[in-house]
Amino acid sequence: MTKVSVTRLNLHYEEFHALKDVSLDIKDKEVTALIGPSGCGKSTFLRTINRMNDLIDNVKIEGEIKLEDQDIYKKEVDVAQLRRRVGMVFQKPNPFPKSIYENVAYGPRRYGIKAKTHLNEIVERSLKKAAIWDEVKDRLHKPALSLSGGQQQRLCIARALAMEPEVLLMDEPTASLDPIATARIEELINELKKEYAIIIVTHSMQQAARISDKTAFFLMGEIVEKGKTKEIFTVPKDKRTEGYITGRFG
Amino acid sequence: MSDTGKSVPNIQKILHRKDLKRSIKYQMGEVIIEKIIFMIGITAIVILGLIFYYLVSTGLNVFREVSLSEFFLSIGWFPVSVNPKYGTVPLIVGSLIVTFGAVLISVPIGIGSAIFISEVAPSKTRTVLKVIIEFLSAVPSVVLGFLGIVVLSNWVRIVFSISTGFTAFTGAILVSLMALPTIISISDDAIAAVPKDYRDASLALGATKWETIWHVLVPAASSGIIAAVMLGVGRAIGETMAVLMVTGNAAQIPDTMFTSVRTMTATIAAEMGDTVRNDTHYFALFAIGSMLLFMTTIINTIADYVVSRGKREGR
Amino acid sequence: MSKKFKEKLAFAVLALITMCVVIPALFILLYIIYNGIGTISWEFIFASPRKGMTEGGIFPAIVGTMSLILGTITFALPLGVGTAIYLVEYAKKNLLTKFISLAILNLAGVPSVVYGLFGLGLFVLLLGFGSSILSGALTLSCLILPIIIKSSEAAIRSVPDLYREASLALGATKWQTIYKVVLPTAMPGIITGAILGIGRAAGETAAVLLTVAAFFLPRLPSSIMDQVMVLSYHLYIISSQVPGMPDAVKNGTALVLLGVVAIFFFTATFVRIKYKLANRG
Numbered sequence: 001m002t003k004v005s006v007t008r009l010n011l012h013y014e015e016f017h018a019l020k021d022v023s024l025d026i027k028d029k030e031v032t033a034l035i036g037p038s039g040c041g042k043s044t045f046l047r048t049i050n051r052m053n054d055l056i057d058n059v060k061i062e063g064e065i066k067l068e069d070q071d072i073y074k075k076e077v078d079v080a081q082l083r084r085r086v087g088m089v090f091q092k093p094n095p096f097p098k099s100i101y102e103n104v105a106y107g108p109r110r111y112g113i114k115a116k117t118h119l120n121e122i123v124e125r126s127l128k129k130a131a132i133w134d135e136v137k138d139r140l141h142k143p144a145l146s147l148s149g150g151q152q153q154r155l156c157i158a159r160a161l162a163m164e165p166e167v168l169l170m171d172e173p174t175a176s177l178d179p180i181a182t183a184r185i186e187e188l189i190n191e192l193k194k195e196y197a198i199i200i201v202t203h204s205m206q207q208a209a210r211i212s213d214k215t216a217f218f219l220m221g222e223i224v225e226k227g228k229t230k231e232i233f234t235v236p237k238d239k240r241t242e243g244y245i246t247g248r249f250g
Numbered sequence: 251m252s253d254t255g256k257s258v259p260n261i262q263k264i265l266h267r268k269d270l271k272r273s274i275k276y277q278m279g280e281v282i283i284e285k286i287i288f289m290i291g292i293t294a295i296v297i298l299g300l301i302f303y304y305l306v307s308t309g310l311n312v313f314r315e316v317s318l319s320e321f322f323l324s325i326g327w328f329p330v331s332v333n334p335k336y337g338t339v340p341l342i343v344g345s346l347i348v349t350f351g352a353v354l355i356s357v358p359i360g361i362g363s364a365i366f367i368s369e370v371a372p373s374k375t376r377t378v379l380k381v382i383i384e385f386l387s388a389v390p391s392v393v394l395g396f397l398g399i400v401v402l403s404n405w406v407r408i409v410f411s412i413s414t415g416f417t418a419f420t421g422a423i424l425v426s427l428m429a430l431p432t433i434i435s436i437s438d439d440a441i442a443a444v445p446k447d448y449r450d451a452s453l454a455l456g457a458t459k460w461e462t463i464w465h466v467l468v469p470a471a472s473s474g475i476i477a478a479v480m481l482g483v484g485r486a487i488g489e490t491m492a493v494l495m496v497t498g499n500a501a502q503i504p505d506t507m508f509t510s511v512r513t514m515t516a517t518i519a520a521e522m523g524d525t526v527r528n529d530t531h532y533f534a535l536f537a538i539g540s541m542l543l544f545m546t547t548i549i550n551t552i553a554d555y556v557v558s559r560g561k562r563e564g565r
Numbered sequence: 566m567s568k569k570f571k572e573k574l575a576f577a578v579l580a581l582i583t584m585c586v587v588i589p590a591l592f593i594l595l596y597i598i599y600n601g602i603g604t605i606s607w608e609f610i611f612a613s614p615r616k617g618m619t620e621g622g623i624f625p626a627i628v629g630t631m632s633l634i635l636g637t638i639t640f641a642l643p644l645g646v647g648t649a650i651y652l653v654e655y656a657k658k659n660l661l662t663k664f665i666s667l668a669i670l671n672l673a674g675v676p677s678v679v680y681g682l683f684g685l686g687l688f689v690l691l692l693g694f695g696s697s698i699l700s701g702a703l704t705l706s707c708l709i710l711p712i713i714i715k716s717s718e719a720a721i722r723s724v725p726d727l728y729r730e731a732s733l734a735l736g737a738t739k740w741q742t743i744y745k746v747v748l749p750t751a752m753p754g755i756i757t758g759a760i761l762g763i764g765r766a767a768g769e770t771a772a773v774l775l776t777v778a779a780f781f782l783p784r785l786p787s788s789i790m791d792q793v794m795v796l797s798y799h800l801y802i803i804s805s806q807v808p809g810m811p812d813a814v815k816n817g818t819a820l821v822l823l824g825v826v827a828i829f830f831f832t833a834t835f836v837r838i839k840y841k842l843a844n845r846g
Contacts, residue, residue, distance in 0.1 A: 050734060057657065084265065084736030094727035097750055107735035110745070111265055118264070156731070163735055164265055283740045284655065291651025294644050294714065295665050297707055298672050301683045308686055362582035370576050371583075379583065381834055386590040388761070388830040389823065390768025392797045396804045396819050397593060400812075430586055460572035481674065488676025490771040491797075495805045515678045519771050522682070527690055539682040543675060550674040554667060 003028040003167055003197040004049060009063035011044060011053070011221075018044050020221045022063075026167070026214075031189060031198045033208035033229065036218030037244070042201045045218065046169050049199065050086040051079050067167070084111070087165030091172040093152035095144035095159070100127075100136050103144045103155055107163045122162050130158035131188050150181025154188065161192075168192065170200040174207065186211050205245060209233050217241045302543065309537035312336070315530040321537065327501040327517075329531045330524065336534050338541075340501045344418070344511035348493055349486040351422025351507055352429055356486075357479055359426075360433030364478075367434065368441040369463050380438075387431030391424075395495030398424050403496055412508050416498035419507040424492040429482035436481060440474020441467055473560025480553035484546045490515040514538050594823075601820025604813045610821070613783040618803060619811055621783075623818055628785050629698075629793030630767060630825060633777065636702025636789065637709065637766045642759055644706070645713030649755075652714070653721045654743055673711035680708040681775035689776055698789045701777025708772055709762035716758020720751040753840035757833045764829030768822065770797040796822045 004026040011019035019041050026032050034042040047053045048065060051072065065072050072082050084107070095103050104123045113119060123140070127133040132154040136147070144155055153173060160168060170189070174182040189198060189211050202208050208215055209229060216226040217238075225232060225241045236242040312321065316336045324337030367379050402423060403415030410419075444467050452462040468475070490513075498510025499520065518535050525532040612622030656662040684704025694700040724747050732742040748755075778798035786793045800818045803810045 052730065052734060055730075055733070080733075080736045080738045082736075083734055088730075088734035090727065090730065090734075092727060094725075094731045096728055096731065096746055106732070106745070107737065108265070110735070110737040110741050113264065159731075159735065280738050280740050287647055287651050287655055290644060290647030291656070294648040294710060295668070297710070298668055300687070301672070301675070301680070301707065304687055305679065305683055359582050359585050362579050363586050366576075366579035366583045370579055379587065382587055382590050384834070385594070385827075385830060386586065388764055388768070388826055389590075389593055390770065390797055390826055392768070392770040392801050393593070393597065393819055393823055396800055396815065397596065399804055400815070401596070427589055434586065458568050458572045460575045461568070464575075484674045488674070488678070490676060490678040491801060495801065515676055515771070518678050518682060519774060522685065522775055536682060536686065539679045542679050546674045546676060546679075547671050550671045551667070554670055 001028045002026070003068065004199075005064075005066045006049075007064045007066075009045075009048065009061070009065065011041075011048060011062075012060040013056070014058045018221050019048070022221075022223055024216055024223060024226060026197055026199055028166075028197045029193055029195070030213040031193050031200060031211055032214045032216065033212035034199065034201045034216050034218060035203075035205065035208050035244075038203075040218040041221040042218040043171055046171055046199060046201050049167065049169055050083045050088055052083075052088070054079060084163045085165055086167045086169060087160030087163055088169040089153070089156050089160055089171065089173045091175050093149055093156050093176070095147070095152050095155050097143065097145055099141045100144050100147070100155060101140040104159050104162050107159065111163075126158040126162040127155075129161050129192070130154045131184070131191070132158060148181070150177050150184060153177060153181070153185060157185075157188065157192075165196065167197045167199065170198065172201050172203060175203065182207075205233075217244065219244075305536055305543055306540045309533060309540040311528075312530060312533035312537045314533075316534065321534070325503060327512075329521065329534060334530070336530070338514070338534075338538060340503050341512060341514045341517050341538065342541075343503050344497070344501070345487055345513040345515070347418050347504060347507065347511060348421045348425055348497065348513055349483060351419060352425035352486040353479070353483055355422060356426035356429045356433055356482055360430050360478070360482065361437055361475060363430075364434045364437035364441060364475075365463060365468065368438045369459070369467065380435075383431050383434050386427065387435075391428060391489060391491040392495075394424050394427060395492040398492060398496035406508075410508060414498060414510070416496055416510055417508045418497055418504055418511040421493040421497035421511070421513075422507065424496060425486045425489045428489050428492065429486045432485050433478045433482040436478035437471070437475045440471040440478065443474065444470045473556050477553040477557045477560075480549050480556065484549040484553075487549075488515060488542060488546055490519050494519050514542055597816070597819050597823050600812075601816040601818075604817025605820060609817050614781070615783075618781060618807070619809075619814060623794075623796070623799060623821065625783055625785060626794040626796045626799040626818075627821065627825075629778075630796040630822075632698050632786060632789075632793060633701050633705060633773065633795065634763055634767055636698055637705040638759075638763060640702060640706035641709050641713055641762065641766075645710050645759070645762075646717045646755060648710075648714050649717035649721055650743060650748075652718055654739070654747070669711050669714050673715060676771075677708055677769055678771040678775075680704055681772035683707065684772060684776040695790065696777055696779070696792045698777060698786060698791060698793055701773050701793075701795075702789075704772050704776045705766040705769060708769065709766050712762040712765065713759055716761070717751070717755045720754025720758065721747060723754065724750045753836055757837045757840075760829050760833035760836070764826050764833070767829060768797055768826045770795075770801055774798050774801070796825065 002025045006022060006024045009019055009022040022045060034046065036042050044053065048061060053059050053061070061073060067085065096106060101123055104126050105119045108119060108122050124133065127136060132151060135151060144152065147155060174185050177185065186207065189200070192198060200212065212229045214227065215229045215232045217224045217232065219240055225236060225238045232241065233245060236245060321336055321338055323339065324335065325339045326335035326337045327340050328335040367376055371379060398420060403420050406417060406420045407415035448466050448470055449462060452466045493513050494516035497513065497516065499512045499516060500510035501512040504511050518538055522535055525535065609622045610627065611624050613625055614623060615621035652662065652666065681704060684700055684707065688694045688700035688703050689696055728746050728750060729742055732746045773795045777792060778795040779792045780802060782792060782794050796818065800822055803818060804815050
């Protein structure tokens with residue numbers, strides 16, 4: 001089932017044409033990896049799906065992005081609610097300078113969930129889903145910034161899961177982590193795709209190959225090639241994809 | 251949902267219900283708050299604009315009675331005599347001489363201390379020194395003026411064996427104490443902002459720490475230091491209570507630093523109580539206030555320009 | 566002269582120069598404490614002045630200063646922090662915003678006596694508030710507004726964008742993000758700036774002299790439209806306008822005034838140091 005459907009998306013930042021005629025369908029319960037060199041537009045593309053680009057002045061967006069059957073750039077769309085349905089995990093772990101518990105409860109609280117029992121359940125369930133519950137259950141009220149980088153990132157994932165999103169955007173979530181922490185996050189992504197549509201931007205070819213079902217290769221704001229990960233990595237159709245992949249492997 | 255037990259509420263449903271309720275309420279709240287914040291921002295700015303407008307428009311009334319040349323060029327300030335004179339030259343000279351004296355004292359001391367604090371002092375000493383200097387900036391000027399009367403003026407009188415200790419020089423010393431924290435903290439920031447690479451590069455070439463400070467850091471921080479001095483000058487011109495209390499308040503053009511003077515600020519503070527609203531004297535004091543406003547604005551704008559130009563050119 | 570010796574000499578000279586600032590600062594503190602402490606008594610703090618202010622206490626002046634501080638906090642704090650929020654979170658990066666920032670920067674350097682003039686003309690006379698706590702507090706608010714705006718702006722700007730993004734990405738609205746994430750994170754910086762600004766207002770003389778301060782008024786204010794005695798102005802008149810004042814009264818008043826200002830100053834310093842330590846750990 002198609003969860004997010006992007007059709008002929010163009011994004012201009014002032015004079016710069018950052019995304020050119022991008023079309024991509026993202027299926028539910030799959031991991032879609034976006035790869036490509038720095039500045040190719042993959043992160044910009046990711047941020048169009050929860051409209052985080054709205055925060056930047058002078059950005060112009062044309063084309064259509066549908067979440068299920070709703071066009072998310074329609075005027076009547078409440079951006080905050082869209083972002084609740086489309087969760088995001090950032091490149092650098094960014095827990096709030098609050099306790100572990102408060103970090104996870106932050107989102108639900110903003111939606112008026114006040115009952116302590118509900119919040120406790122949400123926090124526990126989210127932390128369990130993010131595979132960090134056992135490590136933090138005894139110190140839920142300690143500052144989140146006292147956790148290690150890998151734990152902070154899993155906490156950020158738990159924080160996003162607390163909102164019961166339908167899509168999870170991940171912007172190079174392991175870029176600042178060591179290999180062991182990276183492996184744990186990758187394991188977690190594998191677990192999470194049973195429930196969510198996951199879109200991940202990554203610099204690491206190996207990571208894309210390991211965890212994704214579909215891959216889209218971005219170059220200079222265009223999608224050069226997209227399809228099943230296995231096929232792209234074994235028999236790329238486009239010369240440029242081949243060059244990029246082999247260059248990185250070799 | 252894989253792990254949804256029977257006791258766990260369906261959060262997604264709750265959120266969805268809350269979503270629908272929230273949609274209208276929060277969107278409206280958001281718009282209202284944005285409007286309020288905007289109004290607050292504009293209010294503060296309007297107040298600040300009002301200060302300029304009100305002072306200048308009131309002050310300009312003085313020229314209905316007093317000619318431009320008398321106000322700016324004549325040397326007699328006798329606002330309460332039978333035949334009043336409104337020449338501001340002695341007051342301007344008074345302000346300038348006190349400021350000049352204060353700058354002469356505070357600039358070398360200020361820059362020297364800033365270098366010592368940011369580059370020489372060990373980290374613990376630095377923290378203590380910074381607290382002491384910030385404390386100095388927090389001391390009310392009336393307290394400095396009080397000490398000026400009971401201590402400093404006596405010292406000045408005895409050391410220079412003059413008949414009175416209430417002189418421009420006494421005022422300059424007190425004003426330099428008020429300008430020093432400004433000069434030190436801003437110069438210190440400027441020196442600390444010099445990239446570490448410069449320091450390392452110079453030290454790696456075999457230069458001593460002192461050579462590095464003198465030939466690399468101080469030139470690199472020069473625009474910030476100039477701005478610090480400018481802001482110190484602005485602070486000195488505007489200082490009121492301390493000079494009112496120790497400079498003797500004679501509206502005369504002094505021949506040395508060791509005679510009494512009267513500054514523009516002191517004139518306003520001392521004479522406003524004697525004026526009648528909307529008489530010429532009242533307007534004249536507002537005109538002096540406007541002059542002060544223009545002087546400090548020009549000084550601050552130049553300082554801001556020097557800093558931003560310095561940033562652009564990477565100095 | 567060897568390089569090493571030259572360096573030692575230079576550092577010694579710099580240390581000496583720094584002493585030229587440190588010694589007067591400490592002298593001020595110690596002189597006022599040493600000479601004033603003998604005067605401080607229950608009566609001095611809590612009684613009204615008698616016999617032409619040569620005896621009794623300075624309670625009305627203390628109350629006057631406190632009521633001015635309270636009034637100033639009421640006006641300046643919400644207005645200053647609100648403006649800072651507007652400038653950082655809402656204002657577009659255009660020429661107008663740049664002009665506003667420059668104006669605020671400049672107003673921070675305007676002499677306090679000029680604010681006094683403004684307050685006298687606008688609040689006391691034109692708006693008819695008279696010489697009153699209201700006029701004085703409004704004038705002091707204008708005076709410290711640029712200080713509070715600047716420090717709050719710096720504090721809010723120093724909150725990393727990562728936090729804002731995280732909150733928005735969770736579906737929080739802009740105001741929720743500001744109120745629940747940005748402001749709590751910026752709070753120590755905002756508080757420090759506010760306390761320093763208020764400390765400045767507490768010791769301010771020129772501005773209150775023109776707008777509120779009474780020469781001698783040995784009773785307590787009953788409303789914000791009342792004139793009051795003010796500590797700073799009181800110190801000014803007893804030390805330079807009234808001949809034959811006993812030294813004890815002057816020294817005691819100076820100590821109380823410096824004490825009030827020092828309380829604000831050291832609270833702010835404490836908050837700042839504690840916050841820095843907490844950040845490191």
